[in-house]
Amino acid sequence: MKKYIFPIFTLFAIHSYSQQEVKGIILQQDQSPAPYVDVILLTDNKIIDEVSTDENGIFKTFLENGNYILRIEESGIALHTQSILIAGDKEIGVIVLPNQENITLKETVVTGQKKLIEKKVDRLIFNPDLAEGAKGGNALDALRLAPRIKVDESTDAVSIIGKGSVTVMINDRLMQMDQTQLANYLKTIRTEDIEKIEIITNPPAKYDASGNSGVINIVTKTAKDESINGSLSTSYSRALADSFNHNANLNFRKDKWTFTSRLYNGNGEWKNHNRSEIIYPTTYWESKVNNQNKNKYLGGGIGIDYQLNKKLITGFNLDLSNGKGTNESSYRTNIFNQPDKNLDRYIFNDNKGTSWDWSYVGFNYHIIQKFNEEGKKLTFDFDYSNNSNLSHNMVNSNEFNADNIPINNKDQGNETITDLEANRYNVSIDMEHPINSWKMNYGTRLRFGNDTANNNRLFRLGNTPFIEDPSYKYAITYQENIYALYYSIEKQFNDKWTAKLGLRYEHADVNGKSNEQNIDFKKTYDGLFPTAYLMYEPAENHSLSLNYSRRVDRPMLWSLNPMLIKINDYTYSQGNLDLVPSYSQNLEFEYAYKDLSVTSIYYRHTSDLTTNISFSDADTQITIDKLYNFGKTYSIGVSENINIKPLKWWKINASADVYYIKTTGTIPERNYVLDGINGEFQLTNNLELNKKKTLFANYSFSYQTSGSDQDMDSYDDFMRHNLGFRALLFNKKLQLSLNINNLFENRNVTYSSYTNNIYSSFTSEAFRTYRIGLTYNFGKQFNIERSKSNQEQSGGSGGKG
Numbered sequence: 001m002k003k004y005i006f007p008i009f010t011l012f013a014i015h016s017y018s019q020q021e022v023k024g025i026i027l028q029q030d031q032s033p034a035p036y037v038d039v040i041l042l043t044d045n046k047i048i049d050e051v052s053t054d055e056n057g058i059f060k061t062f063l064e065n066g067n068y069i070l071r072i073e074e075s076g077i078a079l080h081t082q083s084i085l086i087a088g089d090k091e092i093g094v095i096v097l098p099n100q101e102n103i104t105l106k107e108t109v110v111t112g113q114k115k116l117i118e119k120k121v122d123r124l125i126f127n128p129d130l131a132e133g134a135k136g137g138n139a140l141d142a143l144r145l146a147p148r149i150k151v152d153e154s155t156d157a158v159s160i161i162g163k164g165s166v167t168v169m170i171n172d173r174l175m176q177m178d179q180t181q182l183a184n185y186l187k188t189i190r191t192e193d194i195e196k197i198e199i200i201t202n203p204p205a206k207y208d209a210s211g212n213s214g215v216i217n218i219v220t221k222t223a224k225d226e227s228i229n230g231s232l233s234t235s236y237s238r239a240l241a242d243s244f245n246h247n248a249n250l251n252f253r254k255d256k257w258t259f260t261s262r263l264y265n266g267n268g269e270w271k272n273h274n275r276s277e278i279i280y281p282t283t284y285w286e287s288k289v290n291n292q293n294k295n296k297y298l299g300g301g302i303g304i305d306y307q308l309n310k311k312l313i314t315g316f317n318l319d320l321s322n323g324k325g326t327n328e329s330s331y332r333t334n335i336f337n338q339p340d341k342n343l344d345r346y347i348f349n350d351n352k353g354t355s356w357d358w359s360y361v362g363f364n365y366h367i368i369q370k371f372n373e374e375g376k377k378l379t380f381d382f383d384y385s386n387n388s389n390l391s392h393n394m395v396n397s398n399e400f401n402a403d404n405i406p407i408n409n410k411d412q413g414n415e416t417i418t419d420l421e422a423n424r425y426n427v428s429i430d431m432e433h434p435i436n437s438w439k440m441n442y443g444t445r446l447r448f449g450n451d452t453a454n455n456n457r458l459f460r461l462g463n464t465p466f467i468e469d470p471s472y473k474y475a476i477t478y479q480e481n482i483y484a485l486y487y488s489i490e491k492q493f494n495d496k497w498t499a500k501l502g503l504r505y506e507h508a509d510v511n512g513k514s515n516e517q518n519i520d521f522k523k524t525y526d527g528l529f530p531t532a533y534l535m536y537e538p539a540e541n542h543s544l545s546l547n548y549s550r551r552v553d554r555p556m557l558w559s560l561n562p563m564l565i566k567i568n569d570y571t572y573s574q575g576n577l578d579l580v581p582s583y584s585q586n587l588e589f590e591y592a593y594k595d596l597s598v599t600s601i602y603y604r605h606t607s608d609l610t611t612n613i614s615f616s617d618a619d620t621q622i623t624i625d626k627l628y629n630f631g632k633t634y635s636i637g638v639s640e641n642i643n644i645k646p647l648k649w650w651k652i653n654a655s656a657d658v659y660y661i662k663t664t665g666t667i668p669e670r671n672y673v674l675d676g677i678n679g680e681f682q683l684t685n686n687l688e689l690n691k692k693k694t695l696f697a698n699y700s701f702s703y704q705t706s707g708s709d710q711d712m713d714s715y716d717d718f719m720r721h722n723l724g725f726r727a728l729l730f731n732k733k734l735q736l737s738l739n740i741n742n743l744f745e746n747r748n749v750t751y752s753s754y755t756n757n758i759y760s761s762f763t764s765e766a767f768r769t770y771r772i773g774l775t776y777n778f779g780k781q782f783n784i785e786r787s788k789s790n791q792e793q794s795g796g797s798g799g800k801g
Helices: 002-014 139-145 179-186
Strands: 018-025 040-045 047-051 058-063 068-072 077-086 090-096 116-120 122-126 149-151 156-162 165-168 194-200 214-220 228-236 240-252 257-279 283-309 312-327 330-337 344-348 354-370 377-401 412-435 438-461 474-492 496-514 519-536 542-553 564-568 573-575 584-593 595-617 623-647 648-664 672-689 695-704 718-729 734-741 749-755 759-763 769-779
Touching: 018 077, 040 058, 047 058, 077 090, 116 584, 139 149, 139 194, 156 165, 156 179, 156 214, 179 214, 179 257, 179 283, 474 519, 595 749, 595 759
Parallel strands: 018 090, 165 214, 573 623
Antiparallel strands: 018 058, 040 047, 040 068, 068 077, 116 122, 122 194, 149 156, 194 214, 228 240, 228 769, 240 257, 257 283, 257 759, 283 312, 283 330, 312 354, 330 344, 344 377, 354 377, 377 412, 412 438, 438 474, 474 496, 496 519, 519 542, 542 584, 564 573, 584 595, 595 623, 623 648, 648 672, 672 695, 695 718, 718 734, 734 769, 749 759
């Protein structure tokens, strides 16, 4: 591991800034020391540092030259504030605190100070500058502290509690990346560079109507002063194999130019064991899989903005990444006779020789025109993305009888060569247009997509050479064009009432063609998608809101591919040309109290649900995976997020989501109803281990009850225990972290379902994981103006992926 960490320390010397020591003494009215009170230093309403006094009332910190607000707090109550100017080492001297009974509200509030959590009419705002434990981290660390957001400790997958999947944006730009790429990208964004995180459970008309997920929008800070900063990080993780990840970013602003850059790299091995079963009337199939993948990836990007004048900014962002991997998994399927379950025969498969190469290119060019009226802004964006993947999928298969003797003519090898490429072009114009107390937002977006797939199938029997199978060779071209118009208007009627209404229109054209397979289809989708929000603030620190939205899940381009793909003699996959869009209605009532709690009650209804169903034939015992509009569902539930601080050094975050879901199958193969009450609970304890607030620990416990989902899968309950430690060194610029996930190796959940009255189940092995991370932040506070693009270059039309 030394070869990965040593370059980090070598680069520590890239840049440093001189800082001055600042000292002070805080006394009570009776001239006795004020021990262990919090001293907070702010500039532009942003927390720069937090320290505590020692037993003698003395505090010490290091600051760069400039003007600051010094605030003294005890148990969250502001006792004193004053302005200070730092110009060289400074002795603040003695500060005598007033009697607490004489403190008025006016004295304890810093004018304009943001709250940790702010409630807007259509979203929650989380300000990581004010979050305990966020300093020195990255965007993923900040998301872990945000309300209603869950970050999986093992995979770094981001979701919204009560919503499941989520769309992540940076300054309103959609991050068109897979889960691993996105996690690595977020690790290159310093917490200090984040202005706010917007949690949008029901996205307004400005956002793509596709998908029933929420939106997380990470907004970075606005450019002000000349500055340079960056971060370097490395991490090592161990599950059943080793993995390494490295990230770096450098940000620079001078005169009218702003430059940002990032680089990430990783390699490692991923192992996993899982088990599945299918119960037929006369046989019982049990498969045990040993997964073993190796992956390498390299990615990075740059962004350049130029301020033509005080009102006009132009620039671009470019992201590039590529990777390659191999799969050497193997699996054995035992076939037993029913009902005695005597072994009849078994199939052994391996994927040795499977490999893939992928690449991603994302480009954005933007122009931002501001006007004299405050808040009025016009943004133009052009976006392009390219995703490509060349894979060689190998399946070597043989079948044996119960005595381990090969069955004749069952030894075969299959190689599928697949070349996929997807191109997306987006042009958007967005106008933020306030008129007096009315806020209007309107715009248009054009999206053009062109996807191609080339597939070639080779097979061999025994030791014979590979032979091309022309029946599985094809080339398909897809085109998808989406045209959108949207308008919304918002008004704050008084101190208590705010309302917002929006309407979005989308027209989608989808075309598919393959001369070789005589495929030629055209599909057109039109839809109106209204949104409505109402917020009432009866008193300070209390807010109630009600919101509604209609959304759509269109079939993904690749899910319409009607080609029957053979995986082996018993397993096939196929798309479905008859798929139609799935529409959902969402209604949510939310109550927020201070920074302490957010309570949501919600109702959702979805028609023409789409999912991948494994159809198993009882006679042939062949399974075909195919997408279907299989049913409808509704759910009603309540979610709760609570933040409390029992002690100065102990903060608790608790979340719960309890809901009733009912799904009705509408196809013959799933002509039944599945319903029940589900629950998901999480408790996170964040502990400050020293008075200087440089040592932290956290322990989290999560539990999911048994239940069912909208795909008509049933699952049993499971739990997780996670433990973490974090240390801030060298004036909080160096962060060392250790995380242990699934501490007690609690089992994973088992999913099961019925199709054609045939039972199937799947279970993945659970194991403990370890991760050690090292991050170094350098430079001054960095600020940057960003495009407000709504780049919508999702892989399909917002369908399941």
